[in-house]
Amino acid sequence: MKIIMLGAPGAGKGTQAKMIADKYQIPHISTGDIFRANIKNGTELGMEAKKYMDQGLLVPDELTVKILLDRVAQPDCENGYVLDGFPRTIPQAEVLDKALVELGDAIDYAINVDVPDENIINRMSGRRACLSCGATYHIVHIPPKTEGVCDKCGQPLVLRDDDKPETVKNRLNVYHEQTQPLIDFYSAKGVLRTVDGTVDMQDVFNAIVEILKDAGNN
Numbered sequence: 001m002k003i004i005m006l007g008a009p010g011a012g013k014g015t016q017a018k019m020i021a022d023k024y025q026i027p028h029i030s031t032g033d034i035f036r037a038n039i040k041n042g043t044e045l046g047m048e049a050k051k052y053m054d055q056g057l058l059v060p061d062e063l064t065v066k067i068l069l070d071r072v073a074q075p076d077c078e079n080g081y082v083l084d085g086f087p088r089t090i091p092q093a094e095v096l097d098k099a100l101v102e103l104g105d106a107i108d109y110a111i112n113v114d115v116p117d118e119n120i121i122n123r124m125s126g127r128r129a130c131l132s133c134g135a136t137y138h139i140v141h142i143p144p145k146t147e148g149v150c151d152k153c154g155q156p157l158v159l160r161d162d163d164k165p166e167t168v169k170n171r172l173n174v175y176h177e178q179t180q181p182l183i184d185f186y187s188a189k190g191v192l193r194t195v196d197g198t199v200d201m202q203d204v205f206n207a208i209v210e211i212l213k214d215a216g217n218n
């Protein structure tokens with residue numbers, strides 16, 4: 001099962017992708033998490049990516065595509081994966097499509113988590129992230145057991161550098177210009193499904209599970 005999560009920054013792609021990955025036992029692949037892990041470890045890739053991420057801009061396709069194609073070629077991706085934050089531009093989607101066609105394969109579903117811009121800024125300012133294991137929390141909706149500490153690995157939680165309100169506005173603009181066109185791209189392929197992302201996260205997940213059930217997945 002190969003799934004793409006689409007949606008604005010803060011729509012809940014990561015939250016839902018983790019739940020899908022747990023239930024269906026497939027890897028959750030987030031290009032944003034890969035970049036943040038590289039920034040944390042001070043790699044060359046991380047330093048390059050940070051220049052763009054801190055401004056709310058996209059990391060150039062040349063850097064992003066290679067990382068993603070290497071990742072999905074790993075053995076744990078044989079039975080599928082859930083992509084979160086990739087593709088984000090039409091050229092990225094075309095490269096992924098071509099790589100899959102060469103393997104006689106295709107994306108099963110692109111799930112668009114729909115949340116209006118008004119809800120996004122509020123969500124982002126409440127988000128806290130663990131840069132060690134990638135877990136995310138929300139100070140009101142999903143608080144950690146101990147304030148400021150990751151439940152899963154005990155590391156400190158932080159407000160992501162790109163979650164400041166000015167940067168979130170840039171990210172939303174970039175989303176509308178460069179990523180939203182993917183909705184038509186996947187709709188034309190017949191694999192787009194849209195879920196309401198404004199409801200409780202468990203209800204969002206239930207809607208996704210119903211979609212995947214139609215494809216014969218329990």
Ligand code: AP5
Pocket residue numbers: 007008009010011012013014015016030031032033035052053054056057058059060061064084085086087088092123124126127128136137138139141142162171197198199200201202204
């Ligand atoms: P990335 O890490 O992918 O960030 P993003 O798309 O901006 O999305 P977010 O992770 O901010 O939001 P999300 O949709 O995952 O929401 P979440 O589940 O956390 O990318 C960061 C940067 O990396 C980009 O700006 C770019 O520079 C670069 N990059 C990454 N991939 C790239 C690519 N392919 N090409 C080029 N550049 C790339 O939820 C948000 C908050 O809301 C959380 O606090 C959560 O707890 C809460 N929440 C979730 N669901 C609900 C709900 N139903 N109700 C209430 N609260 C909820």
Ligand code: MG
Pocket residue numbers: 013014015030032084085
């Ligand atoms: Mg995310």
